[in-house]
Amino acid sequence: MIHLFKLDPRAPLVLDTRELGRRPGSQHQVSRSVPAPADLGIEVLRVPEGSPVELDLRLEAVMEGVLVTGTARAGLEGECVRCLGTIDDEIEVDLQELFVYDDLATDPDEDDETSKLQDDLVDLEPLLRDAVVLALPFQPLCQPDCPGLCPECGARLADDPDHGHQEQIDPRWAALAQLDQTD
Numbered sequence: 001m002i003h004l005f006k007l008d009p010r011a012p013l014v015l016d017t018r019e020l021g022r023r024p025g026s027q028h029q030v031s032r033s034v035p036a037p038a039d040l041g042i043e044v045l046r047v048p049e050g051s052p053v054e055l056d057l058r059l060e061a062v063m064e065g066v067l068v069t070g071t072a073r074a075g076l077e078g079e080c081v082r083c084l085g086t087i088d089d090e091i092e093v094d095l096q097e098l099f100v101y102d103d104l105a106t107d108p109d110e111d112d113e114t115s116k117l118q119d120d121l122v123d124l125e126p127l128l129r130d131a132v133v134l135a136l137p138f139q140p141l142c143q144p145d146c147p148g149l150c151p152e153c154g155a156r157l158a159d160d161p162d163h164g165h166q167e168q169i170d171p172r173w174a175a176l177a178q179l180d181q182t183d
């Protein structure tokens, strides 16, 4: 894969590995809060763009590149697929990826999926995106046993657990009941 763009070393999701000096075994700890990129998640559940993503990472130089391991934590916003209620949640994902030096002679048969360093910079965004999307449920719920909506009137049953329509009153009796009340 040919990268037509150049990584910006000041971009929030770009990590500079130069201080590791390509010495296998040297390590560097990175803890930073970065604004979430757009479209981080799935349609019904995502990390709101610009909200903080807390990164806690260790960069470790190995022979062929830099190993990135750690976690990312962020807030989630979405919609329950059963009751359409708002979901306000948090996510923590594990990140682990080996970024190979881009100037190493590579095996032409090597698959293009290998993550590469570019000028000793790591682009974390694809890694973060994959980890978050994989960790999200396809059918997010506001609570594990969300009862959904009332099929009769569309009321949100979680707000009204005793909700029911079994006591439907015959309109004629309803008229009498009203007379009763005015007594």
Ligand SMILES: [Zn+2]
Pocket (backbone or CB within 6 Å): 080, 081, 082, 083, 084, 085, 141, 142, 143, 146, 147, 148, 158
């Ligand atoms: Zn729900």
Ligand SMILES: [Zn+2]
Pocket (backbone or CB within 6 Å): 150, 151, 152, 153, 154, 155, 163, 164, 165
């Ligand atoms: Zn109802």
